[in-house]
Amino acid sequence: MSKPVAESANRSRASGRQALPDAHALGMLLREAYFALRRCSNAHCAQFDANGDQFVVLRVLADAEGVTQQELVDLAGYDASTTGNMLRLMEAQGLISRDTHPDDRRAKIVELTAKGRQRQRELWQATETLRRRLWKCVRPEDREILSHTLSRITREMEQVRATFEANQTQNSNP
Structure with missing residues (x-):
């Protein structure tokens, strides 16, 4: 089995010791960690016919009941x-x-x-070991x-994205 890209990119050729990551290696490490966490979260949530993203939404709603759909977008960190x-799927399942x-x-006001609420508690309990680990x-x-x-x-990357999108908009408007 091959080494993850970021791990191999982060090794010093001469010594084989860990080198300080460059921006690409850091990005790859963050990406690998995120996807590993996501796969693990999805596996833990699957027994409840849910995934990690749905658990995030349920958890946010448990903590901030009665938010608008746009506020939920901001709180959960997903696009609209x-x-x-x-939310359409979760509404059809009777969760929200x-x-x-x-x-x-x-x-729209979104509520559990x-x-x-019961599903959120089940998922919270099912992911306890994951959070501890x-x-x-x-x-x-x-x-x-x-x-x-x-x-x-996160803040810096959001600023980079916003600047990039603003520049793209300016460049596309002659």
Whole structure:
């Protein structure tokens, strides 16, 4: 079995020791970690006819009941289309309800149903070992640093994306 791309890209040729990652290797390491976590999360959630993304939505709704669909997009970190598709499926499964916002007919309020609350609790319990194992990978003294670093990376990449998209829009408008 071959080594992950980021692992091999992150080795010093002369010594074989870990070198400081360049931007590409860091990106690949983050990507590998994300996909490993996603696969593991999906496996844990599958027994409840759910996936990790749906669990995220259920968890956000459990913590922030009665949010608009757009607020859910922002809180869960998915795009509007993906969120809308997930919500349609979850509504058909009886996990959530969507009602027109009382002050804005264009907006939808999203809430967990009793079945959705129960499913969220089941998924939370089913993923307990996963969360423990995830934190076990990070020394207690490094957890706050890791959280801050990942937040900084997220903010920076969002700024890069926004700048890129703004430039693309300017370049496409003669």
